[in-house]
Amino acid sequence: MLVYPLKAVVTSNPELSSAYNSDSTSMLLTSECLTPEALKELVAQGAQFEKIVSTNGEGEEVIGELIMSAQSQGMDGLPQFERLFFGDGESVESIMKQIHGACAGDEARGMSSNFEVSG
């Protein structure tokens, strides 16, 4: 069974990846940082993401391909996309907070179902 983060965060920044992937909020959100190459590989294997967050333009190429492919097949199963841009001096903590906010989305607003684990 192919298992992957449902909310993929595209970045090549190893410091951000390391901090984000070991954070408990990321775990609760089933979210993980992926390099653009890893994202491409997972898409090729048939991964169906709920959301893809592109940071500083990374992963745009794969996102573009996903949109084109979905358009040609009638827009079924397209994930949500969000683009976030961060300045050079921005701290990893601040960046993570913004990404978590983007990934939480509906769940944070109470729009998603409230009892998890198949139910």
Next chain:
Amino acid sequence: MLFKIDLRSFEVEQQGWDARAANGKTFYTSPGLRLASMASLADCPAGQGVEVDERARTVSFGRDYLGKHPLAYASTESHLFVGDEVSELTACLRASGSPLTVSEPALALYFTAGYVPQGITLYDQVHTCENVSCYRWREGRVSQTSLFEPIEISGEQKVSTVAESIREEVSRVAARRQGVDIWCSGGLDSSSMVQEFHEQAFPAELVTLGYGSDMTVKFGRGEASYAEQMAAACDYKLRYAELDGARFRELHHRMASGHISPVIDNCGLAKYALASLTRDCAVTGEGGDPVFGGVKNDFMVYNYSRDPKAPLGNLYALAHKRFFGFLKDIFRRGEQLQDEVRAYFKRRIDRYPGDLVRKLFYLNAIDKQGGMIFPEAYYPAKRFGIEVEHPLTSLQVYREAFRLPDARRYVYPRGKLALLELYRDRLPRSIIERKKSGTIVPIQHYVREFPEQAFDFAPLRNLNVFSEKIFDAVGPAALRSTAPEQMPYKAALLTYAFVTLNAWLTATGKQDARLSA
């Protein structure tokens, strides 16, 4: 329904049960139910039963296999009390002079899972009966026997066989009535029920949740448009159970005072609202998630694949997405309680056979349905004098669905594969393709409807288990300091959790309960 037996004389006093003598025993069953023996609970689709064997001096009791009808019990040296209303059992205990004590681990489970799991209540002295179980009182002690039967997977099992069992169950439900009200959110599960009734030309109307005009202006229409599409597609009349602010107050009071346990779940109140508008019989789409594998196995599967050594009890506690991570802030002994909760869930997971996905299927079909989902329909139905049926999770559908290889129902991260296979071409495309939302209740707005006295947390403070700071976080001042639009959902939910707990304990314990030693 209340059953009392004097354990010395075996004299019985009861209300609401059908009584029948056979083979030297007396059977007390929920109205209309016939049980040949307590072992036959394993094949019982819905109901409760008590068997008194005066010769052997035993009292056996239990409920239907999947647990559609709840049951609880309490015992003293001289009496055994069995019934479906916890508040009646606590009243019996009080009348017999037995003190009530509140269980701290049960409170921790409430804040972790959003409900108190079956087998326990918030009171040490009152126990709910687990499903797939039979209980027996003998020589001053109550023991529990599991009736659980694992279901063998068959590679030959067909989705069409599951479809047949769904259809048969719908026919059985429809045949007994002039018409039903289908609780329809416009999601896949309830819409599939609408479609089944429509295709078999059974009379039905739909009932969906509305929010009243004020709340709709602030919040929107929720899922109503999908229910409207289903009503139009099947030419059924649609009615709206409006859960406006005043109705929220009334129904919350009703639910918090009489439910089997306090519940932190949006669906609970919604079902009281739906039941209040239902004519005679409600049909729900319950079962779609637990029996057919909703998307929410994902959290467990994803995190387990990342770290197969991660303690499953911890993951399962977190997977409920309530307040497990906050127990340290809520309770004085939060860290120890977290350990107890982890251990509790580990035991529950260990009970079931198979790999993680199979275990999750059992946990959700048996533990969660029996502990939370079914009571959320049973009690509103009882309060409003209606019946409620769940064709998607009838005993037969459950058994046929579990014979399918799990991968026919769930492949990460896609769930309900068998249901989609059955209904993809029969339901409107918008219903099939919509994002799952669950029942939407804008709790940030509703918590402002609680009257001032709902925030009198003295009974909770007196338990001496909660951190003092937490009462500031869930008090009216905290509510007033934030506009609903800015209020984090989790903060609103925690306020709801405390107000609900407070109301439930006050109603069932008459504020005299203290923490167990």
